[in-house]
Amino acid sequence: MARITIEDCLKQVPSRFRLVHLAAQRGRLLMKGAPALVKTGNKAVVTALREVAAGEVRVAPTGKKGKRGG
Incomplete structure (x- = not known):
């Protein structure tokens, strides 16, 4: 294979940070x-990355915008 x-994965997930989080x-x-x-x-983890590249797994939108804070 x-x-x-x-x-390959960044075609599906626009951010490397989100990609790492999603794959983990x-x-x-x-x-x-x-x-x-x-x-x-x-x-x-390799299987997870293959799933992302194939478009089988996506990042769910959180609805949050802006900086984190309290």
Whole structure:
């Protein structure tokens, strides 16, 4: 299977920071037993990145705008 690149994933997720967060969250779900959305024999995080690149996993909008603060 071809290597997955960050550029492949950034076509689906516009921010590298969001991409890292999304891949980590999805990787944790896969390690807990969630079914993979793409066929792969890779580790959980690589599978998560493949899912992102394929457009199977997306970032949910939070509705928040602006800076964090309190």
